[in-house]
Amino acid sequence: MxxxxxxxxxxxxxxxxxxxxxxxxxxxxxxxxxxxxxxxxxxxxxxxxxxxxxxxxxxxxxxxxxxxxxxxxxxxxxxxxxxxxxxxxxxxxxxxxxxxxxxxxxxxxxxxxxxxxxxxxxxxxxxxxxxxxxxxxxxxxxxxxxxxxxxxxxxxxxxxxxxxxxxxxxxxxxxxxxxxxxxxxxxxxxxxxxxxxxxxxxxxxxxxxxxxxxxxxxxxxxxxxxxxxxxxxxxxxxxxxxxxxxxxxxxxxxxxxxxxxxxxxxxxxxxxxxxxxxxxxxxxxxxxxxxxxxxxxxxxxxxxxxxxxxxxxxxxxxxxxxxxxxxxxxxxxxxxxxxxxxxxxxxxxxxxxxxxxxxxxxxxxxLQGRKKNQIITSFGRNISPEWIESQAQVFAPGCTLVVTGEAESRLSAVISPQENIADKIQKFNDTLPDYARIHRLLVVPELRTKQHWFTANGRPVREVIEHWVRQTLAEQPYFCSQTDCQLINIQSSVMATL
The missing domain is CATH 3.40.50.12780 (ANL, N-terminal domain)
Structure with missing residues (x-):
């Protein structure tokens, strides 16, 4: 027995x-x-x-x-x-x-x-x-x-x-x-x-x-x-x-x-x-x-x-x-x-x-992160998005944040709305090495309701989010400097079409 x-x-x-x-x-x-x-x-x-x-x-x-x-x-x-x-x-x-x-x-x-x-x-x-x-x-x-x-x-x-x-x-x-x-x-x-x-x-x-x-x-x-x-x-x-x-x-x-x-x-x-x-x-x-x-x-x-x-x-x-x-x-x-x-x-x-x-x-x-989730930037840097996402919770507690940037020169992140979020992420960036900083922040209303972006237990479906970010950024002007973080507010009407 x-x-x-x-x-x-x-x-x-x-x-x-x-x-x-x-x-x-x-x-x-x-x-x-x-x-x-x-x-x-x-x-x-x-x-x-x-x-x-x-x-x-x-x-x-x-x-x-x-x-x-x-x-x-x-x-x-x-x-x-x-x-x-x-x-x-x-x-x-x-x-x-x-x-x-x-x-x-x-x-x-x-x-x-x-x-x-x-x-x-x-x-x-x-x-x-x-x-x-x-x-x-x-x-x-x-x-x-x-x-x-x-x-x-x-x-x-x-x-x-x-x-x-x-x-x-x-x-x-x-x-x-x-x-x-x-x-x-x-x-x-x-x-x-x-x-x-x-x-x-x-x-x-x-x-x-x-x-x-x-x-x-x-x-x-x-x-x-x-x-x-x-x-x-x-x-x-x-x-x-x-x-x-x-x-x-x-x-x-x-x-x-x-x-x-x-x-x-x-x-x-x-x-x-x-x-x-x-x-x-x-x-x-x-x-x-x-x-x-x-x-x-x-x-x-x-x-x-x-x-x-x-x-x-x-x-x-x-x-x-x-x-x-x-x-x-x-x-x-x-x-x-x-x-x-x-x-x-x-x-x-x-x-x-x-x-x-x-x-x-x-x-x-x-732990650094999942091997299959590692982002390789265009500069050849291997970055575990889980590391950045977990550390971000110290500055923006309770915020959903998903880091992207495969084959890109700089990292971006999809994030749920929160008061003064750009300032919080900028303070977070100040604690990170330059290659791991978030340079474009896409604020998505009701982020967690995008069911095909997350598994049943809440983990991000990264390839889907990465593809959407790449398409969205192709239509956005890019003007941020080496240290600043560009804030991009995604309208609810846009998200409703997904």
Whole structure:
């Protein structure tokens, strides 16, 4: 039996009244689950799944206690499960179902046939499947990376992959977390691991509510008031945040310093974080620690901790992993690599991450950006746009900014409107080397509504944006000097035609 399930059984037998999860179920009813109650529900749910003769389960629902029970019952029943983000487009959902061959659907699947059973309060549907079986032997979970297209790739992870990362993280943060607030969607592998498996191994309590109650909707909609209310009501001591949520937390704590008092450990991941933001968080009493990971390694690869931390880095490699750098500084990893993609088993000793990084003498990893995203200017300079974009958040917090400039002599950026944005970017430019400065700033109203410019989880589709910028600038006069930044306001009427 999985060490995660063994931990549940251990706490259920030894401390039956210990609370495992608090929050709401699929229908919105608030509940508390002790470890003993959780074990009973998992065992009952596993029997429901086994009666369906499920080969692969697709779980699509908002965060809830029932989501957690469904996930753990699939593990107990030995059935592969594929969590699907609720913000995936219909095209992406169909792609996931086709690729995974899921024959049992749980959760929000209206229009996919008749309900054949219920798992807690989650409806269960049967789905006819035909085609080639792509699930790799030993797969316990399939997680789909959003990538830069509408056809994400399915990563096949074994239960052992999940156990290794969960056990390591539990050891790294032991004593730091007793009340974890689940913020990110549980369909995100990072929160799936840190919000469910790690707390269970530690024997602590996690709190789960649907995203809208916590101020989070879809892939990037945010309500600061609801987020603040959740922090006031729950007083968590641990959180997992994206860089955008860390910036929001910094602003909230500036107004309400007491909200940082309960926090012991705030992990930040999903994109590069400027060192200044980590430093600012610590100055406010927010114990923020950047980490790095990828689905192909079951999430976290490296992590800063209270015992070993360096702002601007993504921490030291975790004990169960090994890393190396290729001749062109691409980060290579081994130690907890996935089984492979659906229909494509991995081979070879090392997995090439596609990330450009450096490794200092103390063992801290610092990311530069994605290898495929590197901009090569007409002067032959290699520039990682993620580096500039993350640093820009220090001067224009909360602003969406995408850097372009492939084969150009100078860089440009598409940016969402913000008061005094040209002055802010000019101050930012003063901190950068000349080759990395932004010389043309295209201010685009309602930037995030241009859906074909961003993936489902909010990452820019760079080749599309780069093409648009090149076309737009061809029609604009260029007059900025070596140091000034030209501001170009794009009219809403122009954007409406895209």
């Amino acid at each position: 999985s060490t995660i399930l063994q931990a549940i059984r251990k706490y259920a037998n030894e401390r039956s009244e210990l609370v495992a999860f608090r929050g709401e179920n699929f229908t919105g009813e608030e509940q508390t689950l002790t470890y003993a109650e959780l074990l009973d529900r998992i065992e009952d749910a596993a029997e429901v799944l086994q009666r369906q003769n499920a080969r692969c389960i697709a779980l699509k629902a908002e965060n809830s206690l029932d989501w957690i029970v469904a996930d753990l019952s699939a593990m107990l029943a030995g059935i592969a499960i594929v969590p699907i983000p609720t913000f995936f487009s219909d095209q992406q959902v169909q792609h996931v179902l086709t690729e995974s061959g899921a024959d049992v659907l749980i959760g929000d699947w209206q229009g996919y046939g008749e309900v054949v059973a219920h798992l807690e309060s989650l409806p269960v549907y049967k789905r006819a499947v035909s085609g080639t079986d792509k699930i790799l032997p030993g797969t316990g979970k399939i997680t789909f990376t959003s990538g830069s297209t509408g056809t994400p790739k399915g990563v096949c992870l074994s239960v052992m992959n999940l156990e290794r990362i969960s056990t390591t993280l539990a050891a790294e943060i032991k004593g730091q977390s007793h009340r974890h607030l689940i913020l990110l969607p549980l369909s995100t592998l990072l929160e799936n691991v840190t919000g469910i498996y790690v707390p269970l191994l530690l024997g602590v309590t996690a709190v789960v509510f649907r995203g809208s109650r916590l101020g989070l909707s879809g892939s990037s909609q945010f309500d600061a008031r609801a987020f603040t209310g959740a922090l006031v009501a729950q007083r968590p001591d641990s959180l997992v945040l994206t860089p955008a949520l860390l910036m929001a937390l910094i602003q909230i704590v500036q107004a309400h310093p007491e909200l940082a008092e309960s926090l012991n450990f705030v992990a930040v991941g999903g994109a590069r974080v400027a060192a200044e933001l980590i430093t600012r968080a610590h100055q406010l009493g927010i114990p923020a620690y950047e980490g790095y990971g990828l689905s192909e390694c079951a999430s976290v690869v490296s992590l800063n901790t209270p015992f070993a931390s360096k702002a601007g880095s993504c921490g030291k490699v975790l004990p169960h992993m090994n890393v190396a750098l290729s001749a062109d500084n691409e980060l290579l990893v081994r130690g907890n690599v996935a089984l492979g993609y659906l229909g494509e088993p991995f081979s070879g000793e090392w997995y090439a991450t596609g990330d450009i990084a450096s490794l200092d003498d103390d063992g801290f990893i610092t």
